[in-house]
Amino acid sequence: MESILAKNWWAVAIRGVLGILFGLIAFWHPLVTILSLVIVFAAYAICDGIFAIVAAVRAARANERWWPFVLEGLVSIAAGVLAFIWPHITVLVFVIMIAVWAIITGVLMLSAAFRLGPDRGRWWFALGGVASLAWGVLLFIAPFMGAVVLTWWIGAYAFVFGIALLIAAFRLRSLRSSATPATA
Numbered sequence: 001m002e003s004i005l006a007k008n009w010w011a012v013a014i015r016g017v018l019g020i021l022f023g024l025i026a027f028w029h030p031l032v033t034i035l036s037l038v039i040v041f042a043a044y045a046i047c048d049g050i051f052a053i054v055a056a057v058r059a060a061r062a063n064e065r066w067w068p069f070v071l072e073g074l075v076s077i078a079a080g081v082l083a084f085i086w087p088h089i090t091v092l093v094f095v096i097m098i099a100v101w102a103i104i105t106g107v108l109m110l111s112a113a114f115r116l117g118p119d120r121g122r123w124w125f126a127l128g129g130v131a132s133l134a135w136g137v138l139l140f141i142a143p144f145m146g147a148v149v150l151t152w153w154i155g156a157y158a159f160v161f162g163i164a165l166l167i168a169a170f171r172l173r174s175l176r177s178s179a180t181p182a183t184a
Helices: 002-007 009-028 030-061 067-085 087-115 122-141 143-183
Strands: none
Touching: 002 009, 002 143, 009 030, 009 143, 030 067, 030 087, 030 143, 067 087, 087 122, 087 143, 122 143
16 A cells, blocks of 8 residues: 555645645635535535435335435435525524534533532533533624634644645655665
């Protein structure tokens, strides 16, 4: 595997450069990035729905249960179309969903913290619960700023991942060039 990667080091480098570019775009244009991700989700949901309906047709031909596939397909297509029509609302719903999740898990972590003994990590659970609650409340107060921050996190990940791949690609390139004279 190492020799295959070494021969194709340039493909790893391209992935790294694309990751870095995506990360920079996410930092410079977070709203465009999050809206682009919504559009990609919309396209995925529509394609997924179409394939689910195709599976329903095949199941019906085989005299198997088909209606769950049709229902799944219709829901996916509807979600995709709604995301295309209202991308800003889709972002808002996504952030609100994360806010609700953060608040619920925060409350549950605080509840667990008070049931634990002091030497069992109570304060760490309490800190995690408070952090989750605070994040959820902040997302409710400023959901579009929350979307921007989420995009920055995705961008930071892509940037760091891209740098790691680029460094790996150049290491693979040097491995390839150092292995060539030995095999000749």
